[in-house]
Amino acid sequence: MFLYISLRSMEKRVRLRFAPSPTGGLHMGGVRTALFCYLYAKKHGGDFVLRIEDTDQTRYVNGAEEYIINSLKWCGIEPNEGVGFGDGPHAPYRQSDRKNLGIYQKYAEQLINSGHAYYAFDTSEELDAMRKRLEAAKVAAPQYNAVTRQNMRNSLTLPEDEVKKLLADHTPYVIRLKVPRNEEIRFHDIIRGWVTVNSSQVDDKVLLKSDGMPTYHLAHIVDDIEMQISHAVRGEEWLPSAPSHILIYRYLGLEEQMPKLAHLPLILKPDGNGKLSKRDKSGLPMFPLNWFDERTGESYKGYRESGFMPEAFINMLALLGWNPGDNREIMSKEELIESFSFERVNKSGAKFDPEKTKWFNQQYLRKKTDAELAQEVMPLLKEKGITKDLMFVEEFCRLVKEKAHFITEFYDLGSYFFEAPTTYDEKVVAKKWNAEVKNTFEKLVPKFEAITNWNSQTLHDDFQLAQNELGKIDMQMLRVLISGVAGGAQLFDFLALIGKDEVVTRLKTALTKL
RNA sequence: GGCCCGUUCGUCUAGGGGUUAGGACGCAUCCCUUUCACGGAUGAAACACGGGUUCGAUUCCCGUACGGGCUACCA
Numbered sequence: 001m002f003l004y005i006s007l008r009s010m011e012k013r014v015r016l017r018f019a020p021s022p023t024g025g026l027h028m029g030g031v032r033t034a035l036f037c038y039l040y041a042k043k044h045g046g047d048f049v050l051r052i053e054d055t056d057q058t059r060y061v062n063g064a065e066e067y068i069i070n071s072l073k074w075c076g077i078e079p080n081e082g083v084g085f086g087d088g089p090h091a092p093y094r095q096s097d098r099k100n101l102g103i104y105q106k107y108a109e110q111l112i113n114s115g116h117a118y119y120a121f122d123t124s125e126e127l128d129a130m131r132k133r134l135e136a137a138k139v140a141a142p143q144y145n146a147v148t149r150q151n152m153r154n155s156l157t158l159p160e161d162e163v164k165k166l167l168a169d170h171t172p173y174v175i176r177l178k179v180p181r182n183e184e185i186r187f188h189d190i191i192r193g194w195v196t197v198n199s200s201q202v203d204d205k206v207l208l209k210s211d212g213m214p215t216y217h218l219a220h221i222v223d224d225i226e227m228q229i230s231h232a233v234r235g236e237e238w239l240p241s242a243p244s245h246i247l248i249y250r251y252l253g254l255e256e257q258m259p260k261l262a263h264l265p266l267i268l269k270p271d272g273n274g275k276l277s278k279r280d281k282s283g284l285p286m287f288p289l290n291w292f293d294e295r296t297g298e299s300y301k302g303y304r305e306s307g308f309m310p311e312a313f314i315n316m317l318a319l320l321g322w323n324p325g326d327n328r329e330i331m332s333k334e335e336l337i338e339s340f341s342f343e344r345v346n347k348s349g350a351k352f353d354p355e356k357t358k359w360f361n362q363q364y365l366r367k368k369t370d371a372e373l374a375q376e377v378m379p380l381l382k383e384k385g386i387t388k389d390l391m392f393v394e395e396f397c398r399l400v401k402e403k404a405h406f407i408t409e410f411y412d413l414g415s416y417f418f419e420a421p422t423t424y425d426e427k428v429v430a431k432k433w434n435a436e437v438k439n440t441f442e443k444l445v446p447k448f449e450a451i452t453n454w455n456s457q458t459l460h461d462d463f464q465l466a467q468n469e470l471g472k473i474d475m476q477m478l479r480v481l482i483s484g485v486a487g488g489a490q491l492f493d494f495l496a497l498i499g500k501d502e503v504v505t506r507l508k509t510a511l512t513k514l
Numbered sequence: 515g516g517c518c519c520g521u522u523c524g525u526c527u528a529g530g531g532g533u534u535a536g537g538a539c540g541c542a543u544c545c546c547u548u549u550c551a552c553g554g555a556u557g558a559a560a561c562a563c564g565g566g567u568u569c570g571a572u573u574c575c576c577g578u579a580c581g582g583g584c585u586a587c588c589a
Contacts, residue, residue: 021589056588124587140516172589192519201517201585209587216589240518240584263519266582270525321540323527327537346527348520349582356526356539366552371544385528402552467548475549487550494550 012230013126015047016077018072019220019234021053023062025300026071027289028352029235029267029276032317036264037233038077039340046230049191050082051223052094055213062294071288074321076333077308090227095219105216105251107222108175109206116251117207119173120144120154121166143203146181148468175208177248185243190231190262190342197243205244222246224259232259233342236349239263262342265321267350282354288313307408312364316357322348330363365404373397377410384411386418395497399489415487417498420506421484424514428480433514437477440470444478445507448500456496463492481510 020030021288033439041048050072052065069084079090092098100107112147122130129456130152134142142148149156154176155163166173183199191228207218214222224232242261242402249258267276278286303313315331324331324339374394381393388396400414418427446464450460467473479491482503488494495503 019589023589053589057534059588070534118540122587129589140515142516143585175548176587195518197518203585206571206587211587213587216586220589235583236519238589241523243518265520267583275582319526321526325528327528329538346520350527351523359539381524403550463548473547477549479549485550489550491549 006268007295008315013228014044015049015228015230016041016043016046016233017049017051017082017224017227017229018054019051019223020068020244021056021059022061022068023059024061024064024289024293025055025278026064026068028286028303028317029368031071031075031077031288031314032267032320033079033233033235033264034072035314035317035338036322036342036345037231038079038341039337040231040233042163042337043340047081047088048077048079049088049090049227050079050085050093051227051435052218053219054094054096055099055209055216055219057211057213058095063292067289067291074304075288075314077314078333095214095223097218098223099213103226104208104218104222105212105244108214108218111177111207112175113249114251116178116247117175118149118155118178119163119167120149120204120206121158121171121173122151122152122154123172130282133496141201144176145179145200145203149176149204172210174206174210176204176343177244179204179244179247181248185244185246187242187261189239189242190260191265191345191429192239192263192347195239195242199243199247202243202247202325205241207248216242217248221245221252221254225252225254225257231262231342233262233264236263236266236505253318262287262345265346267320268349268351270352270354276352277395280352280354284354284357284386308361309364311406312361315361315364320352321346330360336337339396362405365401365407368401370398370401371408373401373407376407380408380411381418384418389416392497395493399493399497404488416483416485416488417494420502421482422511424484424510425480425486428476428486429514432474432477437474438511438514441478441481441507442511443470445504448507449504454496454500456492481514484504 018034018037020026038048052059065083072078079085082093107115130140130148178201180199184196185199186194186196188194205217208214208217221370249255268274269276270280270282276286280286284308285300285301285303287300288304290299290305291302292299313331318336319329322345325344371394374397375391378393396414396417400410403408404414444466447462451462474487475491479488480486482495
């Protein structure tokens with residue numbers, strides 16, 4: 001008795017799971033769900049579990065499971081238990097494996113025995129016919145429920161002998177939840193508060209499919225119980241089926257052990273309406289890593305390959321539908337963990353903002369040292385056939401980074417560091433170029449050639465001296481002659497880096513071309 | 515259609531019975547700069563609508579509109 005009381009009064013250990021289906025690449029909405037679970041678990045010193053919900057064999061996609069694991073790794077939201085992250089006390093963590101152990105069957109039978117579930121033998125044709133009939137009769141919500149089940153072929157309508165015979169003959173059947181006709185079902189959601197639904201709106205959900213696999217509805221409940229999950233967190237699209245789940249817990253006698261529920265708001269498309277899809281016309285990826293769908297042959301861009309930093313990606317995601325309650329936006333993972341709570345998650349869906357997403361990455365980009373940036377930029381330059389030394393690349397990074405949002409932009413932003421221009425900004429030329437200006441620049445060339453200690457400072461000083469003699473020289477024009485473009489990095493630093501010979505050569509070339 | 519959930523600047527959001535309704539992204543202007551950016555300053559920009567409740571509602575309640583989700587032997 002004493003033990004019973006102390007167990008009940010003890011707070012359950014915090015354990016959250018992320019439970020995706022391996023039906024494709026992990027969408028950024030899924031990443032956010034995983035992130036919130038991770039943050040909460042870490043904040044409370046709990047566990048974060050990865051469970052793979054592969055009960056739909058027809059939708060299984062090769063490589064999806066591995067993709068999910070790699071994505072979580074890249075994002076730095078690693079489970080401490082589950083598929084791909086080491087088995088804990090509740091292995092296996094893949095539902096198809098658990099099914100083979102008979103885990104779900106047991107619970108389904110318990111519900112049958114207690115009279116809360118029944119066998120249904122209807123074929124898909126019969127089900128279609130039933131729905132058509134109901135639609136024709138203008139029934140508002142055609143579904144298999146307390147009323148319609150009376151006209152279907154199941155263990156509630158068929159004589160006991162026949163049911164036994166059908167089962168003995170291995171006639172395909174499903175097990176359905178017997179939902180009462182008219183009962184208020186009330187449940188609490190951490191984010192939404194109390195939600196009430198009448199059971200007349202809830203259909204007799206299939207619990208066990210004819211292939212012996214459980215549906216999501218049964219499987220996730222069984223696993224959440226067996227894995228001692230404290231908080232069931234998922235997207236808002238699950239809210240309508242939550243009443244069914246409450247009933248299952250109740251009929252299993254597990255309402256006391258039921259995890260707390262949290263339904264996250266959806267991430268919406270930047271423009272127009274609806275859920276974020278696999279592609280967005282903003283051009284930003286919807287997946288953490290590149291994803292290739294074997295079945296459709298389509299490939300999708302990933303944040304990683306687009307030059308995003310994982311810290312920036314999860315920071316952006318965390319602030320989509322959540323905030324710390326103060327004005328902080330740039331937050332490290334540690335700060336996110338420290339500040340996170342489901343109470344501060346918004347109820348309404350959030351439109352994904354591509355511009356702000358870029359801004360997040362830019363903020364993190366600026367925090368990196370030039371040396372760190374060079375490490376990442378170097379290989380990208382090599383791909384372009386550029387083999388400058390590390391010192392050069394570091395300085396290049398210093399000069400270009402303030403304009404960049406992504407590592408992958410560095411080359412495009414500063415290709416003139418590596419290649420002499422072939423064209424010259426037309427606007428600037430049209431506005432500033434004439435015979436007199438040309439003459440001035442021709443006189444400037446030997447001044448540059450005469451500089452012995454070639455660096456940004458002497459360049460600056462000697463340029464001033466040259467102007468005293470030759471008159472004012474337009475710096476933007478100088479920039480265009482050497483880089484070809486009207487804007488770019490700090491001019492003298494740029495000239496210092498590419499070197500005297502290169503500058504002089506480029507100037508001479510420009511003077512012959514213009 | 516039915517059921518459920520939601521609604522503060524264009525977007526992400528803070529706030530909450532009495533506020534000049536705050537911040538961020540983006541946008542505009544100005545300053546700095548003989549180039550380019552960063553940076554700084556300033557500005558435009560919101561409580562969906564209609565009824566209640568109240569001395570007073572953006573905030574609480576009810577409707578309406580709008581948006582979203584669900585409505586499978588998919589998750």
